[in-house]
Amino acid sequence: MTKAETETAPDPERPPNGFWAQAAADPDRTVLTDPEGAHWTASQLHANANQLVHGLRAAGLSRGDSFAVVLPNGVAFLTAYLAASQAGLYLVPVNHHLTGPEIAWIVSDSAAKVLIAHERFGDTATAAADAANLPASHRYAVGDIPGFTPYPQLLAGQTQSPPADRTLGWVMNYTSGTTGRPRGIRRPLSGKLPEESYLGGFLGIFGIRPFDGNVHLVCSPLYHTAVLQFAGAALHIGHPLVLMDKWTPQEMLRLIDTHRCTHTHMVPTQFHRLLALPEETRRSYDVTSMRHAIHGAAPCPEHVKRAMIDWWGNCVEEYYAASEGGGAFATAEDWLKKPGTVGKAWPISELAVFDDDARRLPPGELGTVYMKMNTGGFSYHKDEAKTRKNRIGDFFTVGDLGVLDEDGYLFLRDRKIDMIISGGVNIYPAEIEAVLLSHPAVADAAVFGIPHAEWGEEVKAVVEAAEGHAPSDALASAVLDHCAGQLAAFKRPKTLDFIASMPRDPNGKLYKRRLREPYWDGRNL
Numbered sequence: 001m002t003k004a005e006t007e008t009a010p011d012p013e014r015p016p017n018g019f020w021a022q023a024a025a026d027p028d029r030t031v032l033t034d035p036e037g038a039h040w041t042a043s044q045l046h047a048n049a050n051q052l053v054h055g056l057r058a059a060g061l062s063r064g065d066s067f068a069v070v071l072p073n074g075v076a077f078l079t080a081y082l083a084a085s086q087a088g089l090y091l092v093p094v095n096h097h098l099t100g101p102e103i104a105w106i107v108s109d110s111a112a113k114v115l116i117a118h119e120r121f122g123d124t125a126t127a128a129a130d131a132a133n134l135p136a137s138h139r140y141a142v143g144d145i146p147g148f149t150p151y152p153q154l155l156a157g158q159t160q161s162p163p164a165d166r167t168l169g170w171v172m173n174y175t176s177g178t179t180g181r182p183r184g185i186r187r188p189l190s191g192k193l194p195e196e197s198y199l200g201g202f203l204g205i206f207g208i209r210p211f212d213g214n215v216h217l218v219c220s221p222l223y224h225t226a227v228l229q230f231a232g233a234a235l236h237i238g239h240p241l242v243l244m245d246k247w248t249p250q251e252m253l254r255l256i257d258t259h260r261c262t263h264t265h266m267v268p269t270q271f272h273r274l275l276a277l278p279e280e281t282r283r284s285y286d287v288t289s290m291r292h293a294i295h296g297a298a299p300c301p302e303h304v305k306r307a308m309i310d311w312w313g314n315c316v317e318e319y320y321a322a323s324e325g326g327g328a329f330a331t332a333e334d335w336l337k338k339p340g341t342v343g344k345a346w347p348i349s350e351l352a353v354f355d356d357d358a359r360r361l362p363p364g365e366l367g368t369v370y371m372k373m374n375t376g377g378f379s380y381h382k383d384e385a386k387t388r389k390n391r392i393g394d395f396f397t398v399g400d401l402g403v404l405d406e407d408g409y410l411f412l413r414d415r416k417i418d419m420i421i422s423g424g425v426n427i428y429p430a431e432i433e434a435v436l437l438s439h440p441a442v443a444d445a446a447v448f449g450i451p452h453a454e455w456g457e458e459v460k461a462v463v464e465a466a467e468g469h470a471p472s473d474a475l476a477s478a479v480l481d482h483c484a485g486q487l488a489a490f491k492r493p494k495t496l497d498f499i500a501s502m503p504r505d506p507n508g509k510l511y512k513r514r515l516r517e518p519y520w521d522g523r524n525l
Helices: 018-025 042-058 075-087 100-109 119-131 151-155 201-206 225-236 249-259 268-275 279-283 302-312 332-337 384-389 429-437 473-484 512-520
Strands: 030-033 039-041 066-070 090-093 112-118 139-142 174-176 182-186 216-218 241-243 263-266 292-295 316-322 325-330 349-354 367-373 401-404 410-414 420-422 425-427 442-452 456-465 495-498
Touching: 018 042, 018 075, 018 225, 030 042, 039 042, 042 075, 042 151, 066 075, 066 100, 066 119, 075 090, 075 112, 075 225, 100 112, 100 119, 100 182, 112 119, 119 139, 139 151, 201 225, 216 225, 216 249, 225 241, 225 263, 249 268, 249 279, 263 268, 268 302, 302 316, 302 332, 316 332, 325 332, 325 349, 325 367, 349 401, 367 401, 420 442, 420 456, 429 442, 429 456, 429 473, 442 512, 456 473, 473 495
Parallel strands: 030 241, 066 090, 066 112, 112 139, 216 241, 216 263, 263 292, 292 316, 456 495
Antiparallel strands: 030 039, 174 182, 316 325, 349 367, 401 410, 420 425, 442 456
16 A cells, blocks of 8 residues: 555645655654654754765665664654665565564565664564574664664764765565465665655545645554654654653543544544543543544444444544555445445445456456556565466466445455454464464364454464373463464464364365354354
């Protein structure tokens, strides 16, 4: 969902194009409020981004190279984004909940030449850098991490002037690969100046205009594709950012009220927690400034969405897309008219439904949902097979099933076959199953999502014990402890059941739906 941001859209009120031009035109304007409440002007953020470019170039990075960050929401993250965007570099944001080996895989696979990490994640960052054989000279710490160079030294002594040979860079997010390993979504560099692309145009899809009194609240981790996409686009069209580090429902309401925030990106789990607040608490904050509370990343239960619309009004809007691109968009009015829809195609994209023989299906027929964007393509980094597999011509799919109605509205009827979505985060069973199978007492394993009242789904493991190992509570605990050492907390199975024999066909295909069904009895799968 990233290259859409380059799309142009005629607008007589368009501000100077991109953050850098705006910083030159109005250097004293506040553009960011960090999680501690400190205000940053355009000139301060601009200077930091320029210094980082010079520092990275001094470290040996040139156009087309990548660098990785393991950072919380904060100024350093936005500085990295702006530096990559004007230096022709790939920024690789890493989920800081991952383990050292998981981070090491991304650092190595992306060929990141520099790693910038926060001291909060020092242990995993150190393990990742060691496993990826990253030289000590190319490890930088925000705060104190033994063996890492303090981040300020990367900027120290560097000029605050814009770099020479400015050229547009990209973010390279990582998503699942065919083997369960994450794969980078890599888009070709255009070679253009940053100002030659309208970097905030993406938000026009949702009716969000440049300046116009808008304030964007970043209430989820910036390592998520959409969160950084929305925040970056907002910054480029003149919207001040208000950053949250650790989200809580009451603090979100306080920030909306205090800063008169107008738009944000959310996931349904956040709706659920907001609605769980006492009525007195909810009423004590003014949220009438909100114009666009745009949610995606996971299905939203109908009763939750109706309750949010009743509370926040018609600012509650929905989109369907993926890290690879998008997509569809539904206003509150659309959804109330057609409950359950995720919307109609974006102006810069096209939706289609195909059957298993690659035949395009008419309205009303269920099939695999495909999307096409007119802003350019992408490839999965080092995974040509996956790149080819998910295409029909210029259309791509992430494996969801759905139906288009006569009016072009998309309704999703099923999820990706195996993917678990917990709290808006994608979790891929193949990786977890591989860890389970590395335990000597496990003969076979399956992982899938089961219902969770708050998160939507939680991770469930079903295991066939190896010969000589009797199923028991002690064995289940031992296998779960084994997972704890190798998987991030959000990926670990919360519970584990044993099965006498895994349901597989003679060719070895696992009938995972048979395992899921008892847990989803009475609900739509």
